Amino acid sequence: MRNVTIVHVAEKxxxxxxxxxxxxxNEPTVTxxxxxxxxxxxxxxxxxxxxxxxxxxxxxxxxIVAFNDRRLTLENWRSDRGNNWIDxxxxxxxxxxxxxxxxxxxxxxxxxxxxxxxxxxxxLSSLRPDGVILTPPNCEDPTVLEAxxxxxxxxxxxxSAAAGPGARVRMDDHAAARQLTEHLVGLGHxxxxxxxxxxRFLASRAREDGYRQALAAAGxxxxxxxLVPGDFTFEGGVSAAEALLSRPDRPTAILAGNDETAxxxxxxxxxxxxxxxxxxxxxxxxxxxxxxxxxxxxTTVRQPVAEMAAQAVDLLVAAAAKDGKxxxxxxxxxxxxxxxxxxxxxx
Amino acid sequence: MRNVTIVHVAEKxxxxxxxxxxxxxNEPTVTxxxxxxxxxxxxxxxxxxxxxxxxxxxxxxxxIVAFNDRRLTLENWRSDRGNNWIDxxxxxxxxxxxxxxxxxxxxxxxxxxxxxxxxxxxxLSSLRPDGVILTPPNCEDPTVLEAxxxxxxxxxxxxSAAAGPGARVRMDDHAAARQLTEHLVGLGHxxxxxxxxxxRFLASRAREDGYRQALAAAGxxxxxxxLVPGDFTFEGGVSAAEALLSRPDRPTAILAGNDETAxxxxxxxxxxxxxxxxxxxxxxxxxxxxxxxxxxxxTTVRQPVAEMAAQAVDLLVAAAAKDGKxxxxxxxxxxxxxxxxxxxxxx
DNA sequence: CGTTCCACTGAAAGCGATTTCAACCGAAAT
DNA sequence: ATTTCGGTTGAAATCGCTTTCAGTGGAACG
Numbered sequence: 040m041r042n043v044t045i046v047h048v049a050e051k052x053x054x055x056x057x058x059x060x061x062x063x064x065n066e067p068t069v070t071x072x073x074x075x076x077x078x079x080x081x082x083x084x085x086x087x088x089x090x091x092x093x094x095x096x097x098x099x100x101x102x103i104v105a106f107n108d109r110r111l112t113l114e115n116w117r118s119d120r121g122n123n124w125i126d127x128x129x130x131x132x133x134x135x136x137x138x139x140x141x142x143x144x145x146x147x148x149x150x151x152x153x154x155x156x157x158x159x160x161x162x163l164s165s166l167r168p169d170g171v172i173l174t175p176p177n178c179e180d181p182t183v184l185e186a187x188x189x190x191x192x193x194x195x196x197x198x199s200a201a202a203g204p205g206a207r208v209r210m211d212d213h214a215a216a217r218q219l220t221e222h223l224v225g226l227g228h229x230x231x232x233x234x235x236x237x238x239r240f241l242a243s244r245a246r247e248d249g250y251r252q253a254l255a256a257a258g259x260x261x262x263x264x265x266l267v268p269g270d271f272t273f274e275g276g277v278s279a280a281e282a283l284l285s286r287p288d289r290p291t292a293i294l295a296g297n298d299e300t301a302x303x304x305x306x307x308x309x310x311x312x313x314x315x316x317x318x319x320x321x322x323x324x325x326x327x328x329x330x331x332x333x334x335x336x337x338t339t340v341r342q343p344v345a346e347m348a349a350q351a352v353d354l355l356v357a358a359a360a361k362d363g364k365x366x367x368x369x370x371x372x373x374x375x376x377x378x379x380x381x382x383x384x385x386x
Numbered sequence: 387m388r389n390v391t392i393v394h395v396a397e398k399x400x401x402x403x404x405x406x407x408x409x410x411x412n413e414p415t416v417t418x419x420x421x422x423x424x425x426x427x428x429x430x431x432x433x434x435x436x437x438x439x440x441x442x443x444x445x446x447x448x449x450i451v452a453f454n455d456r457r458l459t460l461e462n463w464r465s466d467r468g469n470n471w472i473d474x475x476x477x478x479x480x481x482x483x484x485x486x487x488x489x490x491x492x493x494x495x496x497x498x499x500x501x502x503x504x505x506x507x508x509x510l511s512s513l514r515p516d517g518v519i520l521t522p523p524n525c526e527d528p529t530v531l532e533a534x535x536x537x538x539x540x541x542x543x544x545x546s547a548a549a550g551p552g553a554r555v556r557m558d559d560h561a562a563a564r565q566l567t568e569h570l571v572g573l574g575h576x577x578x579x580x581x582x583x584x585x586r587f588l589a590s591r592a593r594e595d596g597y598r599q600a601l602a603a604a605g606x607x608x609x610x611x612x613l614v615p616g617d618f619t620f621e622g623g624v625s626a627a628e629a630l631l632s633r634p635d636r637p638t639a640i641l642a643g644n645d646e647t648a649x650x651x652x653x654x655x656x657x658x659x660x661x662x663x664x665x666x667x668x669x670x671x672x673x674x675x676x677x678x679x680x681x682x683x684x685t686t687v688r689q690p691v692a693e694m695a696a697q698a699v700d701l702l703v704a705a706a707a708k709d710g711k712x713x714x715x716x717x718x719x720x721x722x723x724x725x726x727x728x729x730x731x732x733x
Numbered sequence: 734c735g736t737t738c739c740a741c742t743g744a745a746a747g748c749g750a751t752t753t754c755a756a757c758c759g760a761a762a763t
Numbered sequence: 764a765t766t767t768c769g770g771t772t773g774a775a776a777t778c779g780c781t782t783t784c785a786g787t788g789g790a791a792c793g
Contacts, residue, residue, distance in 0.1 A: 043511065044748090044749055044750085045749065045750065046749080054772080054773085055772065055773040055774075056749090056750085056751095056773085056774090057751085057752090057772070057773055057774080058771090058772065058773075060750070060751065060752095061771095061772090063750095064751090068770065068771060068772085069771080069772090070770095070771075070772095073771090073772090085504070085507060085508075085511070086511075087507075087508040087511040087512040088512055088749085088750070089442075089511075089512060089514065089748090089749055089750065090438075090512050090513055090750095091437075091438040091439075091441035091442045091447065091514070091748085091749080091750085092438075092442055092748070092749035092750035092751085092778090093749080093750050093751075094438035094750085094778085095436075095438045095439055095442055095748085095749075095750065095751085095777090095778045095779065095780085096749070096750040096751035096752075096777070096778060097750070097751040097752075097778085098751080098752090099751095100438065112473070112476075112477055113477060125473070126459070126472070126473065129459075129492065130459055130460060130494075133492065133493070133494045134494070137494065142491055142493070142513065143491070143492065144489055144490070144491055145476065145480065145490065145492060146480070146489070147477075147480045147481070147484065157432075160432060160434075161432075161434040162434075164390070164432070164433075164434040164436075165434040165435055165436060165437050166437055166489065167436065167438070391778090391779055391780085392779065392780065393779080401742080401743085402742065402743040402744075403743085403744090403779090403780080403781095404742070404743055404744080404781085404782090405741090405742065405743075407780070407781065407782095408741095408742090410780095411781090415740065415741055415742085416741080416742090417740090417741075417742095420741090420742085435779085435780070436778090436779055436780070437780095438778085438779080438780085439748090439778070439779035439780035439781085440779080440780055440781075441748085441780085442747090442748045442749065442750085442778085442779075442780065442781085443747075443748060443779070443780035443781035443782075444748085444780070444781040444782075445781080445782090446781095
């Protein structure tokens, strides 16, 4: 019973090794009759193809590598309230890997290490995965991207709007901003401030566009003075919030470009004694834990992490099955609105 | 530069393939001079041995599989407050894998599935890992254990005191109970109740022993009537707590056999209007999130999950390097006391 | 000085799949 | 009736490493 190989199956089914291989790989040119006989032998013997041999003989490894940042991972479980991005990514990826007969291999990398390029290259060359999944912050790291490109391994960047090599899978920032704005409009808000994100990121533009579009669709004018540039940092958020909230005709609601910015807005509001959500509604993006656990918890957009990972796996597997080339496409996935206590009708 | 194999290294270093292999595997019988020449070639070429070929040619696969329960995983990240056992396990395991040149492969299994045995067997026979790490609740599942035993793959059960095949790595329940009791004694408690755990589990006995030993060491008498049997369930905890707390000479502190029991004690205390920690101190084991987030948060023992995983990897790698046999040893690791608001000096 | 032995190095045979390519067979075409 | 062809099947080479075993040279020994 131990060590059942393709040869055993072939003997039992009285066919050649190659025919068994055809059945296992679902190749079309096998007569139904033979296929059935072979399948029966496989089932009876409990045969499962050896992945190492498959990799060595063929062109695929049936392996997908996910690089996780070591510091982030450590921070996550240390803090007891870390975001669960990695878990959700793994879960989604594993489920799809399973379906495709693939396996997910998680590797820790340290973006701060001077051995980073070497490390990535070693992992790739010893594992020779069919594809790599990158999550923030790895998917923005030039060293990692360069190493992947040099190794010519297909990869998907998850949850990052940054331009660059490899395919991208992320949520639809435009639609997210639109829906968040619609939510505020639906509550009765007319004057909605927007602390925009850093212009370097595509996501910022998309979010601003979504905001404008939602207002236009609601027949509301866009007051350009309510659009204040932020830069995704707390400090930037503070100045922007001060500008918005110290005006006599201050907005009744604010959309923050990201979570960090939102926390800054909360900070300023508290200082100015503006109650959230009674005097000011606040909504933001990303749904990091700090925002979920803040007082009050903030209304945000929740990224479909598991779904993104699933899609990433699908893309990589499809590429491997074809020619090992992955198009540089940009895939947008629907997201989830987390309506929480920070948004309410205007005063 | 692409696809550097051992042959290329051998040619560059002007030695045989076998010698390169010896250097890579750190075999002793290579002269320092040769070793250096080979190592230089390896570094210059950026060579990393192909894991698939290594597995196929040799007896090791350099792979360790960790089985995670699908439902638990899903529940964890859905609930937004799941315990981070899995993350911590992965982190610890990965770090050690890295050191040994191994790779960690996480696989989801569904304990409820009727395909469970098949699934486990398939994973093992296609991956042929050098070892398997089992976490609760997988490490108690007879189907999984049976499949592992039949496949003759070494495995480590983490965090479970249950007897059975495979090696175990867990915390020292005896010492944990002792320290928890000492903590209570240190606060000034003399009458400390103990709702013991289910007698089926070795951990229960160990905890009870630790409790007794701590009392003895402090020169306190053991009042046998303060030891009430629980069974690790909420209901069992309720009856035990009622028995303890309705006495006129009720204890000023209670040690609960596990977290579930502790929650039951809290429940009863609240009903009887006994304030924690003012009128009653409460401490427990396991540190599941429910206990961390309860009001007040409970003093507990925190399992050294990452360290246990690291040890598990070390054991498996050592076994693979030797003869592929893993002794059935039981390894105890030090733990961490989480002193929280549920324990205070007696009234 | 020849033999034995040890320490080191290398040649060749797998490991279990895929890939390539040749062989086969019956049906359609000539 | 023979050739041709498309669709199936199988034989053998191959992937990159380890394992096994044979060989080589020099020190130690009689």
